[in-house]
Amino acid sequence: xxxxxxxxxxxxxxxxxxxxxAQNLQKLVVNGDCPHTLFYGPAGxxxxxxxxxxxxxxxxxxxxxxxxxxxxxxxxxxxxxxELEFTTVSSAYHVEMNPSDVGNNDRYVVQEIIKEMAxxxxxxxxxxxxxxxLVLNEVDRLSKEAQHSLRRTMEKYSAACRLVLACNNVSKxxxxxxxxxxxxxxxxxxxxxxxxxxxxxxxxxxxCLPPALAQRLAAGCDRNLRRALLSLEACRVQQYPxxxxxQVAEPDWELYIxxxxxxxxxxxxxxxxxxxxxxxxELLVNCxxxxxxxxxxxxxxxxxxxxELRHSTAEDAAFYEHRLQEGSKAIFHLEAFLAxxxxxxxxxxxxxxx
Amino acid sequence: xxxxHQPWTEKYRPRQISDVAHQEEVVQxxxxxxxxxxxxxxxxxxxxxxGKTTSALAIVRQLFGxxxxxxxxxxxxxxxxxxxAVVRDKIKTFAANAVGPAVPGYPCPPFKVIILDExxxxxGDAQNALRRTMETYSRVTRFVFICNYVSRIIEPLASxxxxxxxxxxxxxxxxxxxxxxxxxxxxxxxEGALETLSQxxxxxxxxxxTTLQSAVRLRGSPVLPATLLDVSGTVPASAVxxxxxAARTGQFSAIQxxxxxxxxDGYPAQEMLLQLQSVLLAESGTxxxxxxxxxxxxxxxxxxxxxxxxxxxxxxxxxxxAQRVLMGRA
Numbered sequence: 001x002x003x004x005x006x007x008x009x010x011x012x013x014x015x016x017x018x019x020x021x022a023q024n025l026q027k028l029v030v031n032g033d034c035p036h037t038l039f040y041g042p043a044g045x046x047x048x049x050x051x052x053x054x055x056x057x058x059x060x061x062x063x064x065x066x067x068x069x070x071x072x073x074x075x076x077x078x079x080x081x082x083e084l085e086f087t088t089v090s091s092a093y094h095v096e097m098n099p100s101d102v103g104n105n106d107r108y109v110v111q112e113i114i115k116e117m118a119x120x121x122x123x124x125x126x127x128x129x130x131x132x133x134l135v136l137n138e139v140d141r142l143s144k145e146a147q148h149s150l151r152r153t154m155e156k157y158s159a160a161c162r163l164v165l166a167c168n169n170v171s172k173x174x175x176x177x178x179x180x181x182x183x184x185x186x187x188x189x190x191x192x193x194x195x196x197x198x199x200x201x202x203x204x205x206x207x208c209l210p211p212a213l214a215q216r217l218a219a220g221c222d223r224n225l226r227r228a229l230l231s232l233e234a235c236r237v238q239q240y241p242x243x244x245x246x247q248v249a250e251p252d253w254e255l256y257i258x259x260x261x262x263x264x265x266x267x268x269x270x271x272x273x274x275x276x277x278x279x280x281x282e283l284l285v286n287c288x289x290x291x292x293x294x295x296x297x298x299x300x301x302x303x304x305x306x307x308e309l310r311h312s313t314a315e316d317a318a319f320y321e322h323r324l325q326e327g328s329k330a331i332f333h334l335e336a337f338l339a340x341x342x343x344x345x346x347x348x349x350x351x352x353x354x
Numbered sequence: 355x356x357x358x359h360q361p362w363t364e365k366y367r368p369r370q371i372s373d374v375a376h377q378e379e380v381v382q383x384x385x386x387x388x389x390x391x392x393x394x395x396x397x398x399x400x401x402x403x404x405g406k407t408t409s410a411l412a413i414v415r416q417l418f419g420x421x422x423x424x425x426x427x428x429x430x431x432x433x434x435x436x437x438x439a440v441v442r443d444k445i446k447t448f449a450a451n452a453v454g455p456a457v458p459g460y461p462c463p464p465f466k467v468i469i470l471d472e473x474x475x476x477x478g479d480a481q482n483a484l485r486r487t488m489e490t491y492s493r494v495t496r497f498v499f500i501c502n503y504v505s506r507i508i509e510p511l512a513s514x515x516x517x518x519x520x521x522x523x524x525x526x527x528x529x530x531x532x533x534x535x536x537x538x539x540x541x542x543x544x545e546g547a548l549e550t551l552s553q554x555x556x557x558x559x560x561x562x563x564t565t566l567q568s569a570v571r572l573r574g575s576p577v578l579p580a581t582l583l584d585v586s587g588t589v590p591a592s593a594v595x596x597x598x599x600a601a602r603t604g605q606f607s608a609i610q611x612x613x614x615x616x617x618x619d620g621y622p623a624q625e626m627l628l629q630l631q632s633v634l635l636a637e638s639g640t641x642x643x644x645x646x647x648x649x650x651x652x653x654x655x656x657x658x659x660x661x662x663x664x665x666x667x668x669x670x671x672x673x674x675x676a677q678r679v680l681m682g683r684a
Binding site: 024027028035040041042045079145148151152155158169170171172175176178179180182183185186187188222223291294295298302307308310311314315317318319321322325326 | 567659
């Protein structure tokens with residue numbers, strides 16, 4: 001079992017990070033009930049862990065009996081019958097799904113599941129009908145239509161089901177949905193507390209982790225605890241006992257992006273642009289999301305630049321990333337960004353008089 | 355049990371048209387319609403949380419009473435399929451039905467009501483298909499359209515309706531209602547909580563009530579202003595000031611650090627932009643021309659965010675532009 005799963009806090013009272021949020025959640029479900037909630041925060045901050053613990057708080061350990069189901073659905077639309085197959089993770093009390101799995105049909109799927117839930121309500125300890133919870137991950141990737149269709153559904157079926165939503169980018173969730181939820185911000189843990197958690201996990205694994213290495217692991221993970229724990233485990237596999245100056249393996253796609261940045265800084269010409277295109281394609285076919293590529297690329301270029309160029313690079317990155325979201329082919333916009341950068345960079349060098 | 359856990363927005367939804375707060379003209383006209391038992395086609399528009407759906411539901415309830423409501427009223431909203439096929443079949447069939455007998459105790463005028471909530475999300479085709487239906491069956495059917503943006507309703511439909519604009523609620527009205535709910539729920543309000551609540555809500559009653567209920571659920575009574583701010587997702591003033599101060603240093607690394615921190619803390623970028631705007635407007639040390647430029651950029655970034663752009667890059671781009679403006683380099 002990975003450390004990430006092994007040492008994931010299960011109950012709300014076990015939380016060390018976000019203990020304030022966990023305490024609040026405990027108060028929230030004091031009567032065995034909870035409102036619709038929306039957890040938002042960066043990746044690896046602990047949203048999912050909090051959600052699972054919240055479910056456990058409401059229903060007890062029964063929610064941990066999960067079954068993964070991939071079943072075909074037939075959804076009757078006014079004009080046609082929609083047949084599709086998608087996967088849900090569910091227990092007797094909750095259903096969890098990733099709307100992005102079903103693409104454009106997400107709105108029908110979400111409604112269908114909610115209606116299904118309303119039909120089969122679990123019976124609570126007091127013998128009364130309770131409610132089920134629908135956990136929707138990545139709501140920011142839910143289409144606008146599906147979000148609109150959630151609006152009234154959330155009110156109409158509020159007796160039978162509660163929604164727990166999780167997302168990274170809360171700006172992509174429409175205001176009417178946000179205003180119907182209790183929004184809970186999950187901040188990424190600070191570097192120090194990540195280092196502390198690493199020590200804690202190492203202690204329970206009976207490993208001796210030098211503080212300097214812990215600090216370096218924590219600093220290199222973008223405040224993402226999951227990533228820190230995974231790199232700790234990778235280091236453990238690499239060599240044990242740990243050395244203070246041990247190398248921390250970076251994900252290879254990040255190294256690859258740094259390589260691209262170095263290429264671009266090394267030479268600014270159409271030929272180089274062509275070479276770089278091949279590398280960008282390589283990243284895209286390996287399913288690195290284009291916006292992540294653009295962000296990391298911009299950040300990788302920054303350290304080598306003057307403030308003047310940093311400003312233009314930051315603004316161009318914002319501009320082309322927006323274009324990328326609007327457009328259909330990511331490669332155009334990534335390349336356009338790099339071409340623009342090359343042009344700016346060359347201009348700047350020429351002006352300096354080299 | 356379900357009653358106990360009802361959201362307060364549902365629990366305290368006005369049941370009578372006369373209870374709808376702050377929309378005097380609308381209430382007056384609708385009261386009159388109630389008295390005479392006649393109703394034109396209606397179009398309600400206005401920002402969220404101002405009582406549009408509430409008014410529509412209240413008036414049909416008062417016209418027909420709870421029992422007859424089930425057969426006389428068809429409520430469709432964005433969560434129902436509303437393409438052109440539905441307009442042709444479901445709405446037309448319902449509109450063409452003859453009306454049944456009246457029940458005693460209510461006006462029960464001889465027509466049915468179709469409420470189309472969130473009508474601005476209907477396609478143009480579907481709206482066009484309604485035009486003739488509205489006229490053909492106007493003897494036995496009235497339509498109520500509810501939307502946020504009246505400009506998204508096609509003109510031919512809008513011109514067939516009596517239009518009512520719902521105003522954003524004023525602080526005093528929200529305060530009144532909040533006090534009423536607090537009294538009924540036995541919740542105490544801390545000092546300054548009322549003001550914070552009306553400020554946070556921005557004229558949206560639903561937001562005010564949801565925020566209040568969340569705060570009570572999280573921390574219990576008395577409700578303190580800090581809790582309300584926390585629950586509503588407002589970015590603390592210190593964070594916004596920090597970003598502005600970083601921009602003033604003239605160092606790019608300062609804003610990069612500030613933005614990275616803000617995103618890692620999970621603050622919503624849109625909220626940041628909004629508060630940056632109010633801080634900037636209140637500022638006295640910056641020239642009007644510079645303010646204008648930055649505000650323009652804020653609007654741009656906000657649109658990009660709505661289009662689904664990356665929060666980090668947008669915020670960084672905006673901060674970078676603001677820095678250039680403040681340094682006099684743009």
